[in-house]
Amino acid sequence: MALINNAGGSLTSAVLLTLLAWGVRWLRAELNRKRQEDEKGRVASRRSLGRFSARLSPVALRMLVETGPYPHLVISVRSAGSHDALPAELRGALRLPESKVAAVLGSASAWAEAFQGVPYPPPHFMLVFVGDREEEEVRAAAAAASCGFQRTMVLEGGLQALGGGSTQLPQPQADLHFIGRDALAVLLGMAPEVLHVPPVTLVDVRRSDERALYGAIKGAAHIPVDQLASALALPPEQFFVQYSFAKPAPDDLVVFSCRTNTRAGWAAQVARDAGLQRCLVLRQGVYGWRLDPAVKPYRGYRLQDVPPEAEPFSVEPLNAEAGRRELASLHIPVM
Known part of the structure; x- marks a missing residue:
């Protein structure tokens, strides 16, 4: 039987090429649809687990x-x-x-x-x-x-x-690293004689009611401790939208603070688990800050309790030299 030809070659070849092109387009469309479904599934799964899961x-x-x-x-x-x-x-x-x-x-x-x-x-x-x-x-x-x-x-x-039959949860591989009030104050630019300090992100992990009632250290960002693990799992763009500051990078210097240091200590561990490598905990917490009359010490209380009155205190002077010595011991250079 004679083969029917066209200007570009045999009709059979043209049909095969057409089918192949159609198949490639279909496969691409299916892969794109599958990716969109997977992404929707991940979002839905996250929502189904709770906002701060x-x-x-x-x-x-x-x-x-x-x-x-x-x-x-x-x-x-x-x-x-x-x-x-x-x-x-x-x-x-x-x-x-x-x-x-x-x-x-x-x-x-x-x-x-x-x-x-x-x-x-x-x-x-x-x-x-x-x-x-x-x-x-x-x-x-x-x-x-x-x-x-x-x-x-x-x-x-x-x-x-x-591992099967494990009798204990593992302990932290390294002790938490603390930073004192004066050293943090130097990092935050409160010592005018120190001209250059490395960038630092101070994250207050107290509840919003505590910050509103008793004040917060000037310049501190805010993530309640119960939201930190989920926050650090967010992509940078969504993190910024939700918390109004840039998501810390693995090598960024981050200091966590709370009323004393219990919540901040746990926050530092959660952050290290998320890949942040330079995490410090404010040793005295905001209770021992006492460098600003707007940041008041107070007794701890539960969310459902009546908030206590702020404790009376006197503003104390910053010991910049002690702060510089501590920063040197932490291998944080200042000039």
Whole structure:
């Protein structure tokens, strides 16, 4: 049979090329659609886990339990078939099967029936879910978020990431590094005789009500400690929109402060887990700042308590020389 030709070659070749081009376009469209669906899924998943949900390293979880920087409950959602004991630091965790999380957290009466004597957690509490696998923790966290709990945390990698039969959560590999009041004041430009200081980001991790009632160190950015882990997981553009300052880079010098130093210490660990390598904690906290009459010392109080009166104090002079010596010991050059 004679082959039909056209000016560009055989008709069969033209059809094949057309089909191939169509196939490439279709494949590209499908890949693009899949990427968009995956991105929507990630956004939806994040929303379903709560606005301030995040993953906690085993070290951060240990510090949370041992130092109590924020009101929290640890809930074990391990299946009944799990035979390994929980790490020692988590022996006080409440036990709640993943399948019952929504029902129990959905009403105070169901909670009271499941956990007699344990008060029903208020919405601002941090709920930390631990399970053998991170996947079951995430499902439990999503169920809690559906009940209105926005601070749902999961243990990074689940308990299986610690190794079978692990009896303890790991300790921090290095001690926290502190910075004193005078040294921070020098970094913040409060010593006029010091002409050059490296850039520093001071992050106040107290609640908004504390800052409003008792003042904040001039120049301090603000991220409440319960939001820090989720904040550091944001892309830089979204971080800036939400917190009004640039997201710190891994090599940036960052100082965390709170009323004393408990919350700031945990914040420094969370930040190190997120990749920030130069984190310091204000040793005296704002309670011991006393360099500014607008920053008042006060007794600690819970969110639901009546705020205490600020304590009387006298403004103290800055010891710039002591600050410079401390900065030298921290290998932070000033001129």
